[in-house]
Amino acid sequence: MSKPQSLTQQASKGAFWSLASNIAVSAISFVGTAIMARILEPKDFGLIGMAVLVTGVVQLFGNFGLGAALVHKKDVTDEDLSTAFWANMGAGVVLAIICILISPLTAMFFREKAVMWVLISLSLNFVLSAICSVHSTLVYKHIQMRPLAFIEVVGRILRVGSMLIAAFAGLTFWSIVVGMVIERVFKTIAFFFLEAWRPSRVFSMEKFNDMFRYGRNLFGAGILGYFNQNMDFIVTGRVLGADLLGIYQMAFNLPNLVKGYIDDSVGVVSFPVFCKVQDDNARLVRGFLKIVTFVALGTFPILAGLAFTAPDFIRVVYSKKWLPTAEPLQILCFFAALACVNAVVGTLLNAKGRPDLSLKWGAIRLPATIIAILLGVHFGGIIGVAWGMLIIQILSLAMTWQVFQILGADFREFGKALYPATAACLIMTGALVLIHAVLPPGETEAWIRLGTEFVIGAVVYAAAIVYGFKETFQEFTKFLNSLIGVE
DSSP: OOOOOOHHHHHHHHHHHHHHHHHHHHHHHHHHHHHHHHHSOHHHHHHHHHHHHHHHHHHHTTOOSHHHHHHHOSSOOHHHHHHHHHHHHHHHHHHHHHHHHHHHHHHHHHTOTHHHHHHHHHTHHHHHHHHTHHHHHHHHHTTOHHHHHHHHHHHHHHHHHHHHHHHHTTOTTHHHHHHHHHHHHHHHHHHHHHSOOOOOSOOOHHHHHHHHHHHHHHHHHHHHHHHHHHHHHHHHHHHHOHHHHHHHHHHHHHHHHHHHHIIIIIHHHHHHHHHHTTTOHHHHHHHHHHHHHHHHHHHHHHHHHHHHHHHHHHHHHTOGGGGGGHHHHHHHHHHHHHHHHHHHHHHHHHHTTOHHHHHHHHHHHHHHHHHHHHHHHHHHHHHHHHHHHHHHHHHTHHHHHHHHHHTTOOTHHHHHHHHHHHHHHHHHHHHHHHHHHHSOBTTBOHHHHHHHHHHHHHHHHHHHHHHHOHHHHHHHHHHHHHHHTOO
């Protein structure tokens, strides 16, 4: 009989498979986007971006926070699960209808008729997501990250493969829609058969109210959070049009791939783990600081390197027509770095049963975000919007400070957790400046300079961590060994 896994072992294995799947998914998406960027125009990406903004808004009103409530609740019954399932199914059907009804208004708002037909096509995804909503929640709750990793990777392969086939067939922006729907169909089928649970014909208003009492703050925080995170897209699409929205989204999505590692791997795994130790503040703080240190070690060098090499990177990977992406990309790399280390804060609050604080901070942040982006788009176009997002993210550190106050911890420990990665990145950047002087633009091929900077930058950063922060490096190595099962 196999020995039961400890909480740490569960978390480590879960984090490994989640991180591995996210790296694979991001790599597949990156390659697919690079090829699609050479086939399609910025306006094609902008049109899809407009439609996805609206589906995201509509989706918010069907998210009652029931999934998080099921994860947070220690003793879940079949009545809880069935109630959540039927509530989500009802919401999915209603949201699909709403999406279809508002599609003409959306086309009028963005002044793009094609957006209407894209929205109608994507409305199917609301029903498909609802079918497997409880099943996917159970997978997360049980930290079954290995099969989840398989689903995510295969789903993304199907999405990118179908998009490329459709794009080469001349379907322009419709190729992206085809890929999105095919991925959603596959995930729905896979989750439904992965989790053996099946809904019964039971719906309890008492159970729904009980779960919604926990989830309502997440519901409100989700709405505010969505607009906080997407107001830049909404304003850019409305004021500047589909072409510039496509360029801005490309700039945003590149560093957001790195942030996605945190949201979709570390954040997903840490929530059920934090929930299990929610009453031990000291243990929560230690775990949080360790996560912040490791997140910074893994993300800061990537984002710093991308910011420094942005013009060459865009020219080599996406082609010259996307060069207007370079400057906003550089700014948004710093935005993403801060967002990465702040990503786990909301998870920590939810585990402590305080999603109300996320709601309150979202309410404070939203008007500030709107003002910053409107000023940015007025004075600087998409570059001004990028600066506005960075400033708001810096101000959001105040929420992290409040969390430390709640947990009775010293906020200076947060800065100490970031110091190794920050110092090593500064050393790496110095090396990149020297390379740029030796291989100046105009005299050296972009791909040669980019490759040289990548190799030397990685070596210098690794050396700075290994020799400058030996204790941190040993802890990080121990953590990586635990992920892959090496004692």
